[in-house]
Amino acid sequence: MENTIITIASGKGGTGKTTVASCLAMSARQTVQFLDCDVEEPNAHIFLKPRLTREEAVSLDIPHVDHNKCSFCGRCAEICMFNALAVLADEVLTFPELCHSCGGCWTLCPEKAITTNRREIGLIKSGSAENIHFTQGELQVGTATSPPIIKAMKKTIQKNSLVIIDAPPGTSCPVVETMEGSDFVLLVTEPTAMGLNDLAIALQVVRVLDIPCGVIINRGTDVYSKVETFCRENNLPVLMKIAVDRAIAEAYAMGIPAVEAKPELREDFRKVLNHIKGVTAGERTCCH
Amino acid sequence: MQIAICSNNHDLNSQVDERFGRCAYFVVVDEMGNLLKAVSNSSLNSPQGAGIAAAQLLINNQVDTVLTGRMGPKAMKPLQAAGIDIYTGISGTVEQTLDLFLKGSLTQLKTANSPKHGGSLPAEGRA
Ligand code: SF4
Ligand code: SF4
Numbered sequence: 214m215e216n217t218i219i220t221i222a223s224g225k226g227g228t229g230k231t232t233v234a235s236c237l238a239m240s241a242r243q244t245v246q247f248l249d250c251d252v253e254e255p256n257a258h259i260f261l262k263p264r265l266t267r268e269e270a271v272s273l274d275i276p277h278v279d280h281n282k283c284s285f286c287g288r289c290a291e292i293c294m295f296n297a298l299a300v301l302a303d304e305v306l307t308f309p310e311l312c313h314s315c316g317g318c319w320t321l322c323p324e325k326a327i328t329t330n331r332r333e334i335g336l337i338k339s340g341s342a343e344n345i346h347f348t349q350g351e352l353q354v355g356t357a358t359s360p361p362i363i364k365a366m367k368k369t370i371q372k373n374s375l376v377i378i379d380a381p382p383g384t385s386c387p388v389v390e391t392m393e394g395s396d397f398v399l400l401v402t403e404p405t406a407m408g409l410n411d412l413a414i415a416l417q418v419v420r421v422l423d424i425p426c427g428v429i430i431n432r433g434t435d436v437y438s439k440v441e442t443f444c445r446e447n448n449l450p451v452l453m454k455i456a457v458d459r460a461i462a463e464a465y466a467m468g469i470p471a472v473e474a475k476p477e478l479r480e481d482f483r484k485v486l487n488h489i490k491g492v493t494a495g496e497r498t499c500c501h
Numbered sequence: 502m503q504i505a506i507c508s509n510n511h512d513l514n515s516q517v518d519e520r521f522g523r524c525a526y527f528v529v530v531d532e533m534g535n536l537l538k539a540v541s542n543s544s545l546n547s548p549q550g551a552g553i554a555a556a557q558l559l560i561n562n563q564v565d566t567v568l569t570g571r572m573g574p575k576a577m578k579p580l581q582a583a584g585i586d587i588y589t590g591i592s593g594t595v596e597q598t599l600d601l602f603l604k605g606s607l608t609q610l611k612t613a614n615s616p617k618h619g620g621s622l623p624a625e626g627r628a
Contacts (some may be wrong), residue, residue, distance in 0.1 A: 300560075302583065306578060
């Protein structure tokens with residue numbers, strides 16, 4: 214069996230993305246690797262309650278200027294797309310928190326005056342909870358770049374497993390970094406005008422990456438049907454609708470996932486997983 | 502003396518712009534009120550570090566003084582290291598602001614008066 218990597222995303226925060234990701238992992242009848250890639254605010258651990266036993270630092274190369282060799286020509290500041298350097302008459306200032314470690318400055322410095330230092334940008338913590346191998350990334354406060362942490366987390370993905378990834382909210386670079394290489398993207402949305410707007414934007418990203426996807430409508434009521442119409446028109450399967458439910462909401466507030474508050478939901482989440490596995494298996498046979 | 506004034510356009514009658522890193526032009530004048538040049542702020546739309554790039558631009562243009570409204574700590578660092586004086590409290594046109602400066606009505610800025618991110622990008626919604 215090959216890996217099945219499912220990324221759970223939403224155009225915006227607050228749609229219940231993390232709850233859905235947690236419920237899927239808890240409903241699976243097999244070992245799951247769970248990656249919480251919302252590195253600015255990882256919170257899946259609240260629901261999954263893993264015992265975190267390992268910790269690993271993620272660091273980046275940043276420039277270090279040797280002022281004895283530097284001619285203060287200004288090249289490095291000119292080429293840095295991230296404005297992480299400023300060259301004065303007799304000093305080069307570096308702003309490590311802005312550096313994306315592209316290597317441009319030390320490659321192009323005509324005097325070979327730039328060497329590298331390591332700067333820690335975050336941590337990867339891992340551990341387990343029942344059938345779940347859990348990993349979360351934590352970005353150090355004040356750091357501009359989360360993709361390197363996400364990249365490092367994705368390197369921990371093991372072969373032959375079901376991988377569930379909780380993406381950061383939104384549709385910016387870290388989200389794209391998270392989605393890349395996934396077999397399926399599950400978009401979680403709410404049946405509101407705002408939810409629909411964010412769903413449409415998220416869908417564009419997924420379509421550009423050319424990854425099969427489906428939708429879960431959270432806190433659904435029958436009042437607002439435009440999300441479903443949108444899905445139908447865009448050939449986007451609605452894999453599950455989670456109805457507005459007091460018991461789920463109350464449990465959520467206490468950090469209890471929906472599948473524990475309402476165990477019968479497990480069967481619905483399993484159906485979603487089976488659907489996704491079917492789709493990804495089909496993709497493999499038709500495309501490869 | 503070269504005095505750079507943050508503005509949304511390129512002449513003496515242009516309105517000033519309080520944002521240091523995100524203003525469209527730095528109108529450079531001397532203390533006699535002569536227009537020396539207008540430097541267009543090429544880093545205006547940088548997703549990050551616009552203030553640093555703007556500071557670099559002014560350093561490269563050898564200005565002595567900057568008149569602005571708000572400045573963050575990152576932009577301030579290179580300007581201070583280069584010995585450029587920073588004044589805040591600009592308003593009206595470039596010409597009016599120069600008058601305020603020459604009358605001594607602007608306040609010299611020694612520490613940043615704008616948060617770390619002067620950026621104009623909307624914040625992402627959070628879970
Ligand atoms: S490119 Fe090299 S020599 Fe030129 S200013 Fe930067 S560090 Fe100095
Ligand atoms: S490594 Fe790249 S991002 Fe970092 S300072 Fe050098 S040029 Fe800028």
